[in-house]
Amino acid sequence: MQEKLIEVRGLTKKFGEFIAIDKLDFEVFKGEIFGFLGANGAGKTTAIKILCGLSYPSSGEVNVAGFDVYTQTEQLKLNIGYMSQKFSLYEDLTIYENIRFYGGIYGIGRKELHNKSMQLIRKFGLVNERNSLIADIPLGWKQKIAFSIAILHDPKIIFLDEPTGGVDPITRRQFWDLIYEVSGEGMTVFVTTHYMDEAEYCNRVSIMDEGKIVAIDTPNNLKSSFGAANMDEVFVKIARGTEK
Amino acid sequence: MKSFYGFIRKEFLHIFRDPRTLLILFGMPIAQIMIFGYVVTNEIKDIPIAILDHSKDQATREISNKLISSGYFKLVMNLTSLKEVEPAMKKGNVKEVIVFEPDFRKKMESGLPGSVQIIADASDPNTANLIVNYTFGIMQDYMAQYQQGKPNTIVPEVRMIYNEGLKGVYMFVPGTMALILMLISAMMTSISISREKELGTMEVLMVSPIKPFQIVVGKVIPYIGLSFINAVVIIVLGFFVFGLPVKGSLIILLLESLLFISLALSLGILISTVSNSQMVAMFISLLGLMLPTILLSGFIYPIENMPVVLQWISNLMPPKWFIIVVKNIMIKGEGWQFIWKETLIMMGMTAFFLLVAIRKFKIRLE
Numbered sequence: 140m141q142e143k144l145i146e147v148r149g150l151t152k153k154f155g156e157f158i159a160i161d162k163l164d165f166e167v168f169k170g171e172i173f174g175f176l177g178a179n180g181a182g183k184t185t186a187i188k189i190l191c192g193l194s195y196p197s198s199g200e201v202n203v204a205g206f207d208v209y210t211q212t213e214q215l216k217l218n219i220g221y222m223s224q225k226f227s228l229y230e231d232l233t234i235y236e237n238i239r240f241y242g243g244i245y246g247i248g249r250k251e252l253h254n255k256s257m258q259l260i261r262k263f264g265l266v267n268e269r270n271s272l273i274a275d276i277p278l279g280w281k282q283k284i285a286f287s288i289a290i291l292h293d294p295k296i297i298f299l300d301e302p303t304g305g306v307d308p309i310t311r312r313q314f315w316d317l318i319y320e321v322s323g324e325g326m327t328v329f330v331t332t333h334y335m336d337e338a339e340y341c342n343r344v345s346i347m348d349e350g351k352i353v354a355i356d357t358p359n360n361l362k363s364s365f366g367a368a369n370m371d372e373v374f375v376k377i378a379r380g381t382e383k
Numbered sequence: 384m385k386s387f388y389g390f391i392r393k394e395f396l397h398i399f400r401d402p403r404t405l406l407i408l409f410g411m412p413i414a415q416i417m418i419f420g421y422v423v424t425n426e427i428k429d430i431p432i433a434i435l436d437h438s439k440d441q442a443t444r445e446i447s448n449k450l451i452s453s454g455y456f457k458l459v460m461n462l463t464s465l466k467e468v469e470p471a472m473k474k475g476n477v478k479e480v481i482v483f484e485p486d487f488r489k490k491m492e493s494g495l496p497g498s499v500q501i502i503a504d505a506s507d508p509n510t511a512n513l514i515v516n517y518t519f520g521i522m523q524d525y526m527a528q529y530q531q532g533k534p535n536t537i538v539p540e541v542r543m544i545y546n547e548g549l550k551g552v553y554m555f556v557p558g559t560m561a562l563i564l565m566l567i568s569a570m571m572t573s574i575s576i577s578r579e580k581e582l583g584t585m586e587v588l589m590v591s592p593i594k595p596f597q598i599v600v601g602k603v604i605p606y607i608g609l610s611f612i613n614a615v616v617i618i619v620l621g622f623f624v625f626g627l628p629v630k631g632s633l634i635i636l637l638l639e640s641l642l643f644i645s646l647a648l649s650l651g652i653l654i655s656t657v658s659n660s661q662m663v664a665m666f667i668s669l670l671g672l673m674l675p676t677i678l679l680s681g682f683i684y685p686i687e688n689m690p691v692v693l694q695w696i697s698n699l700m701p702p703k704w705f706i707i708v709v710k711n712i713m714i715k716g717e718g719w720q721f722i723w724k725e726t727l728i729m730m731g732m733t734a735f736f737l738l739v740a741i742r743k744f745k746i747r748l749e
Contacts, residue, residue: 213592216590216591217592219590225583227584229397232400236396240390241587243385243389244588246386289587298590
């Protein structure tokens with residue numbers, strides 16, 4: 140039996156009368172790349188917020204990286220990483236300063252942080268650019284740096300909220316290479332996306348609609364059970380199915 | 384704690400790398416002090432006047448000389464008939480015409496009132512009022528001298544205490560201090576917090592182990608320091624450039640400034656909880672704080688002259704209390720016993736705004 144890194148049982152979130160998430164049940168296993176799909180407004184963002192300890196569920200059990208989201212948010216936050224479409228780098232700080240800052244707020248010691256920063260900078264071949272401002276470097280680099288910063292503190296799970304939005308196909312492809320790399324090292328990846336070709340890269344995907352998970356399986360199984368040629372068709376069929 | 388130190392370091396980097404922020408932080412206080420000191424002033428100096436003297440005797444000459452040598456007025460024209468009055472005002476920039484009736488001195492000597500007409504250009508009513516008052520004052524002064532020694536006359540001796548020279552600096556230095564501290568503390572913090580929200584970095588900070596109150600305190604600390612430097616700069620400028628002394632305790636003055644800075648910062652935090660972009664934060668700060676500070680705090684317009692409703696509202700304006708405190712300390716040289724009430728009010732306001740801000744911050748996190 141594989142180790143479960145995320146375990147969700149009966150998760151519900153209400154905002155007043157509105158039910159944003161309705162009795163979600165799923166788990167994510169260690170080392171997995173888990174695709175979390177759904178149309179806008181399906182409840183993805185609300186679910187991610189709960190998993191990251193930013194918002195409390197209305198009811199249900201949620202366990203992330205071995206910590207309870209109700210009572211252990213502090214340990215939870217130390218063991219997860221997060222990156223969104225906005226990349227979240229400070230444009231007026233240099234590459235090095237950004238790495239130092241984010242490493243610092245995760246409590247990484249000065250010496251270790253310096254080593255890690257330099258290691259990272261060497262890995263991307265940015266030794267000469269390490270003191271240039273983020274504002275002056277290309278988008279693709281920003282994305283890679285943002286990702287590396289998000290995993291600087293060696294989290295058990297990394298949450299990627301539409302990490303490739305607004306990025307060209309080549310950069311997207313390169314970004315997925317990075318995801319595969321960390322996944323190969325044993326890190327669990329939880330990713331939301333709008334691109335159905337990216338859904339195919341995941342080990343398993345779940346598809347949310349109106350606050351519920353309507354399908355969860357490997358991309359291949361989903362394709363065969365829906366009789367679809369690709370994930371795009373699966374998604375469209377599910378969307379049509381709920382419209383009826 | 385180490386992560387907190389790193390956070391503050393980052394804030395300083397933001398401030399020192401942004402020329403606009405630096406300009407607002409350090410250029411504006413100096414520019415404002417200079418503008419209010421030299422440009423926006425309601426003091427009277429070298430007002431161009433004309434005199435129409437039908438009498439041309441010793442008394443009218445003496446009064447005219449007294450007016451001109453006062454430094455407030457400058458004689459630019461001698462008129463010969465009433466018909467010339469309007470053209471002089473329209474064509475030239477004559478602001479006031481003084482008309483002495485014939486036989487001025489004779490009437491005075493025989494105990495009748497000497498009549499003199501003062502015609503002022505009231506297209507700017509405030510200035511007109513001031514000019515007329517000054518003219519009137521000088522004439523009264525002359526009358527008092529003239530009547531000295533004669534029985535049954537009242538000769539009032541006026542002394543304007545605390546500000547003998549009726550200098551404008553006594554008013555605008557405390558006001559500018561309130562304005563600048565308010566602007567820098569409240570606007571800059573609210574903008575800097577909203578910027579993190581706008582850029583999406585706030586999201587990442589929220590997911591990180593750093594606590595929300597650490598984020599807020601970390602944001603605020605650099606601005607406390609910089610605002611405090613500004614307060615000192617204003618006091619120093621007031622002293623060396625405009626000769627405004629600090630009669631009371633400098634330490635109390637600085638402590639009170641610190642209190643007002645905290646008050647403004649708590650307002651800034653409150654503003655940032657309701658705005659998601661830098662633009663919104665800036666507009667709320669400008670419209671919600673700047674204008675009331677200028678209009679309702681007693682900075683430019685005396686509170687006593689406002690309608691009663693506005694007088695009540697002015698009590699809600701934090702700068703009003705700070706201006707009172709600063710004036711009392713700087714100009715009157717008073718100590719705690721005269722400003723404890725205002726101090727308590729400011730403390731209460733700070734606590735209130737902080738409480739509301741913390742509540743709002745938490746609700747937003749939910």
